[in-house]
Amino acid sequence: MKSISAGRTGQAALLVGACGLALAFSATAQARTQDAGPVEEAQPATDAPEPQADGNEIIVTATKREQTLQDVPVAVSVTSARTLEQAQIRDLKDLTSVVPSLRVTQLQSSAQTNFIIRGFGNGANNAGIEPSVGVFIDGVYRSRSAAQIGDFPDVQRIEVLRGPQSTLFGKNASVGVISIVTQAPKFDFGGNVEASYGNYDAVVLKGVVTGPITDQLAVSLAGGLNKRDGYNKDLGTGNRTNERDRWFLRGQALWEPNAQARVRLIGDYSKIDENCCGVVNLQPSSATLAVQALGGQVNGTDEIYANKVYSNIDSTNRIENWGASGQVDYDLGPLTFTSITAFRRSNSLTNQDSDFSSADLIGQNTADQRIRTFTQELRVATNMDGPLNFLVGGYYFNENIRQTGRIAWGADARSYADFIIRGLTSNTQSLSSLETTFSGLTGTNYTGQFFAEGQGLDERYRLKNEAYSFFGQADFKIGDRLTVTGGINYTNDKKRFAASADTSDVFSSLDLVDIGGTALSRGFISTALGTTDPLAIAAFASANPDVYATLQTQAAGFAALNARLSTSDAAADANPLTVGNPLLALQDLQFLPPFLAVPNAVEPGRTNDDKFTYVVRVAYDLTDNINVYASYATGFKASSINLSRDSRPFEADREQLTSRGLAVVNQTYGSRFAGPESSTVYEIGLKADWGLVTANVAAFDQRINGFQSNTFTGSGFVLANAGKQSVRGLEFEGTVKPAKGWLLNVGVTYLDPKYDSFVLSAVGDLSNTRPAGIPAISSTFGASYDHEFAGGDHLILRGDFHYESPVQIVEGLPGFLDAGTSIAVAAARPFRREVNEANASITWAMQMGLELTVWGRNLTNNRYLLSVFDTPAQPGSISGYTSQPRTYGVTGRFRF
Template sequence: MLCAANLPVLAHAQDAAASTDSSGGVDAFDYGNEIIVTASKRSQTLQDTPIAVSVASAAEIENAQIRDLIDLQSAVPSLRVSQLQSSANTNFIIRGFGNGANNAGIEPSVGVFIDGVYRSRSAAQIGDLPNLERVEVLRGPQSTLFGKNASAGVISIVTQKPQYDFGGSVEATYGNFDAITVKGNVTGPISDTAAFSIGGNYNRRDGYAYDVNLGTDVNDRNRWGLRGQLLFEPTDALSIRLIADYDKIDENCCIAGNVIAGPTVAITNALAGGPSVDANNPFSYRVYNNFLSTNEIENYGGSAQIDYDLGNLALTSITAYREVRADTNQDSDFTSADLIGQNSQQLGIDTWTQEVRLTSDFDGPVNFLVGGYYFNEKIDQKNDIRFGTHFRPYGDQLIRAASDNALNVAMLEGTLGALEGAPTKYVGSFFRAGDGLDEAYRMSNTAWSIFGTLDFEFTDRLMLTVGANYTKDRKRFATNVISNDVFSGVNLDAAAYTPFRQALLIGAGVDPATAAFLAANPTMTLPDGSSANPLAGLKAFQFLPPFLNLPNAVEDGRTNDSDLAYSARLSYELTDTVNVYATYATGFKASSVNLSRDSRPLAADLPAITSGGLRTPNLVAGSRFADPEESEVYEAGLKAQWSVAALNLAVFKQSIKGFQSNIFTGTGFALANAGKQSTFGIEFDGSVRPVRGLNLTLAMTYLDPKYDSFVNSAFGDISGTKPAGIADLSMSLGGTYTHEFAGGTRAIFHADYLYESPVRIVEGLQGIPQAVADSLKREVNQLNASFTVALTNGLEVGVWGRNLTNAQYLTTVFPAVAQSGSVSGYPSQPRTYGGTVRFKF
């Protein structure tokens, strides 16, 4: 199992105390050593680190065939990773808390750091890194050890430094779906005071799904990357580590299957001239689209880490600059009918960060860490969404169905134009192919923080650690969105249409006097809750209304947040092998900005917008941004390690006030703050070695989450309910057996099993009865295994399989785009297997 929190392996290959195998790497099966982690920004054993953290060593990542961060969840039960509609949209969730996908203006609640450098969006996090040393997953709010606040947790990825002994490895894998993966790295000395390393990776795979309409495989993989490092150590006190990397993704992703076929499927089938979806069968991996989705992503940058030893003080500086360029397009109606002809995005993210830390190492009872952090990011995003050739006849059928065939597109165009005195004004313009939205968004984010911790060692066994982080965060954002969706710009409440509304009411059996009154007061609500306007039902088809851009006279397009987060932790060494700790900590995440076509003024701003003459047709209230998240955790834990067994136990109550919820409604996303979301949880992981060579592990997480308060959700007041997608019980059970033959050859068998108890996938679905939405559940039963033979000359040959049980579950579901009553969902990946040859030298 990947979760190495209980395996006594040494994570630092450069430590002279580590035993090595014949290839020069760390021997993951030397039971005399301990895991060294830097979660506390100091090198400590895992047992001595009073933080809830899981650690995966490089050896375990190899044995478990962890291909990327998405696979990491199979061994860390508190972590959940979901890939959504593109390769650049991946959501990380720890202890049930997480967000950040689907909108570049939403910073994730789970922070991802690679070699100490913060990666602000998932497009910059998903590359296949060569030569990993370890992955640390820190659970709960992390503020006082990281300059960049993370309100839910941190994933810290550490790659191996350049070595002064020449060596490296090369690896090739072939698997089903014609999967080919090649990785390699080499490291060695340049001089007595300088070393280098360079690594590369190539990862391609045919699609595991089939597009019946286009006659081609889809959901393929095609990515490669390079990573180079230089290490300069001119003196014993000074170390300079330079890193540069480049990753490229160019693949077709991601399919959505049809979960519920609603009434619009009959329309899309007729328009497509045959099946437009594989109805009610999301796990057939047979989809119907009218153009291939594309994901072209470049992620590159560099960093410089300078460490200077001042004796009892250590100074660290990390400077980094990164760029992300993503160009995506998707047939987002997920049917072979040409409804959405284009839904593209060109995204550019430029990020510069600077961190400075000073850490003490005194013999006395008091030690400290103090640091400063600066973050500067610019986002430039352009989107285009266009109606396809079938959207006009599709819209016509929707209007006919909504009006019991009393209306159609051509009648509306002629009638509304005539009432405005221009009979041909709208002819042929409603739902016209090629019409839609041209979108442009810009955001600049500047943040800085001062953070630190102070350790008081009362006795050799009792320590108090307090910490604080003061953060200042400012964002400026602007939009330039232009709609040429003609029908969405029509005000169906306009006075000019009064005769038309009156005629419709009389035709529906309303007496003339009442009809005249209602037609003149179309915004009035009737006693049964319906609208007085007989055209009101058509407003649901005004998909892309005119956009009120900002900054404007009422909305300045700025946020300005500040916060003081703090923590207190008491740790006590009960014995030489058992430690306990208790923690109280807070965390913070600044406001997130709604950089999407669903950005709408706050309800409180509408009166000023109206009085200022800024109101656009069909403008409704929504959100421009979500207020900050403030997290809090109470936690108690126990860590123990003996010669043949180890365990970690944590009990916690964690909450986030103002959790930033971003829910898809079928035509867009609703960004809103939950009043408060809290979770009570218990985490356990342990290992035992009953005989030499055999290591058994078990990790379990129990979560009991709820919305303490969420009045303004996309589905109304859901206060007191359980958040969707968070399993009560997650468990990872694993075992590794190593047999060493005479002469040193080793055979290594590894297996791990992931279980997640059944859980409701979504809080609700627009246009779907709540009971039906509640019935959509996810349960995970996934088995992974590998068998490797390692020869004494550095050659390793192995076979592996992931999801050997071919577990099928929906990672998420959502209302089908502009298809009321239909539901789409992202299915899990099918079984994969293959063989690997690796040579270490």
């Protein structure tokens, strides 16, 4: 590993200090555990979730077999059911407050969430882009973020596996895995019900009941409701946004016909119907002034965190998720055979006022998405006392995506376009005068046709993804303390996709090069003849046909020379014959041009990727309490498809498309898909458990080749492979039990990321720069105290503090921006994020099963920007999403 630069030594010191804090207790802790015997953990009321466990008390399935957290030589964080309850962690977005290496960000809809581990991850905004972080619930892969959001009804634990996990988890885990494990049905009757009320009229109702049907069959049923008013007041519509309105049902059956066989069936349904997500203006531009001149409004720059936004329509986020899975386990001697079969559906309907103002510029931006997924996993694992244990298996994945969408102009679009056109032409043209001019140049009547309400783009996308993989991993124990692990995975991934769109946007369908050439040609003739009177020109042509023919030839040559040159190009050119095409300045207003459908005669609309990934690991037990390991692992993610109106042919296909006459008017080039993403990690780690003190340390050097970057530019997304990214870092997680009932925990992650090579980014060459949005330090400090009274009641106090060091939010550094970089992106460099969030709860757990909790999240009301982007249809303006404000409430829970 390369050494950490001196400039970052201060940041790394926090991590070193945290390691030392826990390790300093080690000798004392070891002596106390030897003298005092087992540590007694205070128990909550009957049938409560397991108390916060550490080390050998925590069972994890990070390697697809049950091991203790202490014994598994993998960088994994585990959050127990007890922590989820006491910290009021409602969904995966809240999990970041206790797992510092994880970042979860919800963006423009409830269906779009980004998961990041160790600084890298992707998958939001586009159904064709699979996440780099795989999410599994009870062993079933959830392929898209809309399928991963939900309240936690009966979770047993959440495991966050850091680093490439492709050997055992396949093509969707190139940077990590989130594995959610729920409680299986029990053969003893029991359950719990919970009711919670908080600010913004937040109401949460949920519960689970479980019990036996026969001696061999147990079932459980869980359900819940989560509602909350929006914390943002939309002063344009008068309603609130960033609300909660979701519910779920989840049923399970566990059949154990004999001692060798277990069958677990799970069915679930959830629904979300929310108004989300509010956007604030961070930096206005002259275009924003145009919006305000039309009577539209945006927030002031001093009101970014005032919980005020402006829209002219409420957002729509209707998401349905359902599925069924079956897991069969059968023990045959030292072998356990496992089959997991799952079928899932995810439907979402979204609409957004994408100009983020109270003016009606963009009348609608809808997407209707349908995802159907089938998965099948078969594996066999050993559990032998000998030196060798292994796991082998196969996995099949089949997914179909259908999506339609429409984006259309609103009632104020014409007035807004008129304002912009006047500015682009130095007030020499207006929208109506352009319509008159273009009508004369083309012979088509364009009066009232430009930017008319309802004109837009109708989109249709399809994707079929079929993949399979074979994997195996073996552990070979040498002596009593040394274990050598080797694993390999072969994955084959095939995708077939289709995209088409029809535009009714008249202005975007105009060929401004051709029309400008016509204008230049006529101007040449008028200048030569000294008149603009068409009757006089016609008379000259009739009287002098040969001369006029020659003049036309000269005019055509002049037009061909100048039609593709902008006026700024011409001004810089010394050739006096170049004057430039003034209409090219208007090309930036052609937001919805014609779309070249794929597949076509040149582009097949197919990808086919395959890859071998593997892991090699050596683990050694220094003592009964201390384990060390070193590993090398590789990861893989197949090509991601650009299922959006920003899908453009590759530059390499330009010549063939042109020669075959397939290119459409205003054809531009970009990408249809981003190629495969591969990753590698070198990692060394230490896991220590002295009973009263635990400490897990990992140091790693992780590299990603071809990272699939999806960057918003203000008018669309650019999907491209970054050449090479790397991140070096340290992670520490530790706990201390200084006295009975007390538990102190700390988690710190230090990251030093870098774009080793990213020449063709959306904002220019970013090679040798630090990627935006990745803080150097992410940390969590927590403490809990569980006091048991003589009667068996418990008073439980819990608090945690989450800190992320300041970081630039958007890409783009001085000296690394090319001429094509947008003004907004360049200006957005000052926007930075720093996170300081404190959470706390107080619980009274009574012996009879009733618990009362008072809780608060983000108690200091720390506000920060989640992301920053160019405002659509407002050149030079910058917008962003803000974090959630302080929330608090009370919860009652009864266990039976």
